[in-house]
Amino acid sequence: MTELSIDGGQRTAVRLAGCATWRDYVDLLKPRVMTLVVFTGFVGLAVAPGGLHPILAATAILCIAIAAGAAGAINMWYDRDIDAVMARTQARPLPRGLIDPSDALGFGIVLTVAAVGLMGLAVNWVAGVLLGLASAFYVFVYTMWLKRRTPQNIVIGGAAGAFPPMIGWAAVTGEVSLASIGLFAIIFLWTPPHFWALGLYRCGEYAKAGVPMMPVVAGERRTKRQMLLYTVLLLPLGLLPYVTGIAGLVYAAGALVLGGLFVVCAVRVWRERGRETGDRAAKQMFGYSIFYLFALFGLMVIDRSNGGFM
Amino acid sequence: MPTQDEGHQEAGRRQRGRNLAILAVLLGFVVLIYLITLVRMGGAE
Known part of the structure; x- marks a missing residue:
């Protein structure tokens, strides 16, 4: 549907309501x-x-x-x-x-x-x-x-x-199987700190929209404590693919390093005063969380393709 | 500053783009089903 609309009487604009491109x-x-x-x-x-x-x-x-x-x-x-x-x-x-x-x-x-x-x-x-x-x-x-x-x-x-x-x-x-439930569990525990990092620096928007994200309802301190808790729990859980035999020692070492860095991110967020730093640590943690998941799962494939024998 | 006529042309262009995208998706779907059928019936082994 194409319709002509007058914008403030100054400028004519064509609005293409319901006329999306395939990209939309x-x-x-x-x-x-x-x-x-x-x-x-x-x-x-x-x-x-x-x-x-x-x-x-x-x-x-x-x-x-x-x-x-x-x-x-x-x-x-x-x-x-x-x-x-x-x-x-x-x-x-x-x-x-x-x-x-x-x-x-x-x-x-x-x-x-x-x-x-x-x-x-x-x-x-x-x-x-x-x-x-x-x-x-x-x-x-x-x-x-x-x-x-x-x-x-x-x-x-x-x-x-x-x-x-x-x-x-x-x-x-x-x-x-148990191994695939382990993969499920890793993403399940990864999700809260990932989204709460976003929620910390988008808190105002979520509040405006009436979405009760943890930082909106429980406040920054409690959210950050929970983020830290989840990343600490995720650290040993990241080793499940090694324990269940999906991946080898290369993966296990990588998972420990990646998980350790995720915990470091959470600690930095926990110590940060967001209003003074523009939530820099939270933004970095959000970015790192995406890298973490890609790298962790990528390591699994690499270790598997190498035979996971180490 | 687009006029109403140009707006109609733009709408037509977008419609054509969507139609071509649907054509491509349908053709892709047909090819995929054909390949799946070959594999499932053992023809690709």
Whole structure:
């Protein structure tokens, strides 16, 4: 739909309501978030015992990517009111009026059904059901139930983002095992400090949008203490892939170093007076948390491809 | 400063872009299903 609008009587602007480009639909899939999801899903698939035909492996990764993106689209549909309030999300296609909300919802639902169905039919139904569960958890439990109600939103809701390596693993093995639950647990414990680091320096925006993130509800000190607790717990948990035999000593050493640096980040955040430093340590911790997950899971693949024999 | 006419042209251009994207996705989907069928039926081994 194209419509002409007069802006203050001075300037004529053409607003293209509901007339998005294909790139706007790609933006609806949260491609940056998808990168991490796809990578951890790929690692689950790569380190799982056994083999999968490359075409089926690529299909499994594609299904994980599409389902994650589709869940993101449904999340944007549901959260379009608060996305319009927060600077971080104001440029998304729905707050800008580029895509009709019902189109975004339909887009998300169709892609979810297609991804889950394709995963089940082409790869196996254990992976398909896990993919469906992850999507449902993200949409119904995190987005619709927890996000606006409790500061524990991303603690529990973080489970949705922890599914991908378990799905990748199930795509190869057709089952859920202790080792894949270990991969799930790593991302589950990584999620709170990752999001709370963001929440610390975006606290005002979350408060304005009425999202009860931990820094908004419990304050900085308690949030920082909890972030430190999670990173300390994550340090030994990062060794689970070594304990369960997925990876070798190279991974274990790397996990200790990476986990130790994550704890150092949390300590720096804990000691920081955010108002004086512009939350520099929190911003650095957020950036490091992304690097941490990429590096940890990357190490798993490298160690595995070397045989993990050390 | 775009006029209403230019706005319609822009809308048409965007619509064409979306249509081409859907065409590419559908073609990709057909190829993928074909390849999956070959693998699942053992033809690719």
